[in-house]
Amino acid sequence: MTAAPTVLERSELYVGGEWVGTSSTxxxxxxxxxxxxxxxRVPDASIEDVDxxxxxxxxxxxxxxxxxxxxxxxxxxxxRMADELxxxxxxxxxxxxxxxxxxxxxxRTAHVDGPIALLRHAAALAEEFRFEQSRQGAANxxxxxxxxxxxxxxxxxWNGPLYLMLNKVAPALAAGCSVVMKPAAPSPLDAFVVxxxxxxxxxxxxxxxxxxxxxxxxxxxxxxxxxxxxxxxGSTETGRRIMASCSRTMKRLTLExxxxxxxxxxxxxxxxxxxxxxxxxxxMGTGQVCILLSRLLxxxxxxxxxxEAVCGAIAxxxxxxxxxxxxxxxxxxxxxxxxxxxxxxxxAVGDGATIALGGGRPAGLPRGWYVEPTVLTGVDNxxxxxxxxxxxxxxxxxxxxxxxEAIGIANDSDYGLGSAVFTSERERGVAVARRLRTGIVxxxxxxxxxxxxxxGFKRSGFGRxxxxxxxxxxxxxxxxxxx
Numbered sequence: 040m041t042a043a044p045t046v047l048e049r050s051e052l053y054v055g056g057e058w059v060g061t062s063s064t065x066x067x068x069x070x071x072x073x074x075x076x077x078x079x080r081v082p083d084a085s086i087e088d089v090d091x092x093x094x095x096x097x098x099x100x101x102x103x104x105x106x107x108x109x110x111x112x113x114x115x116x117x118x119r120m121a122d123e124l125x126x127x128x129x130x131x132x133x134x135x136x137x138x139x140x141x142x143x144x145x146x147r148t149a150h151v152d153g154p155i156a157l158l159r160h161a162a163a164l165a166e167e168f169r170f171e172q173s174r175q176g177a178a179n180x181x182x183x184x185x186x187x188x189x190x191x192x193x194x195x196x197w198n199g200p201l202y203l204m205l206n207k208v209a210p211a212l213a214a215g216c217s218v219v220m221k222p223a224a225p226s227p228l229d230a231f232v233v234x235x236x237x238x239x240x241x242x243x244x245x246x247x248x249x250x251x252x253x254x255x256x257x258x259x260x261x262x263x264x265x266x267x268x269x270x271x272x273g274s275t276e277t278g279r280r281i282m283a284s285c286s287r288t289m290k291r292l293t294l295e296x297x298x299x300x301x302x303x304x305x306x307x308x309x310x311x312x313x314x315x316x317x318x319x320x321x322x323m324g325t326g327q328v329c330i331l332l333s334r335l336l337x338x339x340x341x342x343x344x345x346x347e348a349v350c351g352a353i354a355x356x357x358x359x360x361x362x363x364x365x366x367x368x369x370x371x372x373x374x375x376x377x378x379x380x381x382x383x384x385x386x387a388v389g390d391g392a393t394i395a396l397g398g399g400r401p402a403g404l405p406r407g408w409y410v411e412p413t414v415l416t417g418v419d420n421x422x423x424x425x426x427x428x429x430x431x432x433x434x435x436x437x438x439x440x441x442x443x444e445a446i447g448i449a450n451d452s453d454y455g456l457g458s459a460v461f462t463s464e465r466e467r468g469v470a471v472a473r474r475l476r477t478g479i480v481x482x483x484x485x486x487x488x489x490x491x492x493x494x495g496f497k498r499s500g501f502g503r504x505x506x507x508x509x510x511x512x513x514x515x516x517x518x519x520x521x522x
Contacts, residue, residue, distance in 0.1 A: 047079035049227075052088055052251065053234035055095035056244025062087045067224050067252060072140035072370040073361050073407040079138070081227050084252040086259045089219075092248040093265040096190045096217035099245030106187055106215040110170060114162035116240050117212060121158035123236035128155070131201065131229055133362075138226040139197055140370040140408075141324065142361045149323075153489070154205040160489050161209035164510050176520070185514040187215035188291050189267030192260045194281075196272045197223035197372060198327045198430075204230060206489075206504045207270040207293075212246070214513035216268075219248045221260050223273075225372055227251045264288060268513070271295070272329075275428075275454075275498045293502030293512050295494055297428040298329045298456030301449040302485075303471060305442065305462040306338040310348055313461040313483065318352045320459070320485045322412055325368050326432035327376075329499075330457040332485060334425060335414075336445050339438040346416055346436055350396040353412050353434075358401045370407040371431055377408040380431035384413055387424040387435070393417045395436070420448045428454070442471065450476050455496025459485040478503075 047069075051058040061082040069079035082088070100106055105113070124131065132146040141150055170185045193207035200222055211218050222230040230249055237247040250256055261269055261284050268291035271281050275296040285292045302317060320332045337345045361369035371377050384398055397411035412432040418425050425435050439445040449458055459481040462468040468482040478495045479487065487493050492508035494500060502512050 046077055047228070049079065049081045049231055049251075052082055052084060052092070053231075053238070053247070053249040054088075054092045055098075055248065056238065059091070061085065063252070067227070069138050069225065069228065070373070071137055072372055075374075075406055075408070079228055081251040084250040084256040086255070088250055089256055089259040089263060092219045092250050093190060093260070093263045095245040095248050096219050097265045099243060100187070100190050100217040104243045105212075105217065105246045108215070110165040110168070110213075113213060113215065114165040116242055117158050117162040117165070117209065119240035120236045120242070121155050121162075123239050124151075124155050124158070124232065127232055127236075128152070131232055134228040134232070135200060135226070136361045136369075138228050139200060139372060140361050142363075142366040142369045144364055144366075145324070150199060150201055154201040157202070157205045157209045157489055160506070161213040161510070164210070164507060165213040168507070168510060176518075179520045182519045182521075184517050184519055186517060188513050188515050189216060190265055191216045191218050191268045191270060191513065192221065192263075192266045193218050194221045194257055194260065194269065194271045194273070195223060197226040198324060198329075200226040201229045201233070203272045204233065206272075206509070208233070208247070210504075210510045211270070211513045212242075213510060216513050217246045217248075219250060219260060219266070221250050221252075221257055224251075224253045258284070261285065266290060268292065270502075270512070275500075278500060291512075293494075293504070294500035295329070295502070295504060296456075296498060296500035297454055298331070298495065298499050299334060299426065299428055299452050299454045300330055300332050300457040300459070300477065301334040301336050301452070301475075302332040303336045303445050303449050303458065303460045303475070304338065304345060305445075305460065305467065305471070306340060307463045307467070308341075308461045309463050310345065314348055314352055316484060317461065318349065318356075321349075321434050322353060322356060322368060322432055325371055325410075326412070327371060327430050329428075330479070330485075330487065332457075332459060333429065333434055334420075334449075335434055335436045336439055336448055337436060338445075339440050342436070342438045346395055346414065349434075350414050353414065354396060356412065358409065358412070359404060368412060368432060370409045372408070374408055376430065377410055380410050380429055380433060383424050383427075383429045383431075383433060384415070387415050387418065387422065390422055391417060392422070392424070392435075397432075420451055426453065446471060446474050450474075453497055454499045456499035457481075457485070
């Protein structure tokens, strides 16, 4: 194991372009999910710390140095930030594996390479977008000005700490906003590297600020009157609380929340070609991914064949030490989360489901919060395991008889984040995909494209991240009419 031999101590926050001490007397411990050991301590920011960070962001925004900079100048700084992070890519991958248990190979690609690319995409968008556009009105020729929304609170989740943070920070900076970053308590370490990269890239003081801590710091940031917009990724329950808080001051809001995404396998599917995509997207992140294909809808006529193939493929995936290059499935984030996952499995069995694969803890891994990848059959779409987000490597298999029934089951969910259709006939798949009520939908594939909009319907949230739509979330259009 290549984890740090000593506990990493970060005692300062990044506020107003400086690394400053905190007024808090408490620290947040970062625990490695694969060893159950404390590997770092970071400040548990106080309300006073949050006040200072927001004030610094407010001064930077109102002062206008970044807000009024040319889009080309902002793009240049974003590219320098990307270069700084690229130079520390190996360090970032190791930190993310250490703090959230992601397999190191997955950390390099999904958790590091992808987020760095987000900065470069945002830089290109800043150069391409016309922040002033002439438009003919009903009786006047006007100019539409796209101004930055203001001070943005960027609050990310632990399961994709760098990607989820930069998916907010990159477009916000491209738009000309100032930002206060608040990473999730279990995975704050990579955010320090982001702040250091911004400092080295020459971002003006106060344009990026960093506070760390738990729920109190997050609530103070959301409720702060100096914040103009909140961008949050996390649970639907927390999203509801944030939405209620933001309503009191009419803050702009983007929420990317939970999911219970269906994979609709049609009866003509070529299982050989579909299986690699299915298995990857049903197990990525050890099941701790909001867009996970966690509901497998299969034609009753091919149920046993498909379930057997899926179980065989998942059973072959290496589970173990996330620092091992061969590992595909690592631990889940905490002991509490493992107990929650196991509770869902026990509940499903009690309701009549059958465990086709897994259901327990992997042998030979006495330390770490590991869960066997699990496939449940005999599940009705009304069951708790089919309706609630488990956030673990648990797949429920639901049979159907007709294509129309499959579409009905897929859409019968409180969530609407993602979905996928697998078929041998492309046009048939597209026709089914058009009827699925989710923010993203794949046909014989399933992925997030950073230049296309990503977000959810229903309880999966609102607003979009990615591409032009993601940039627009950080801009306020206003009309100027001159006589």
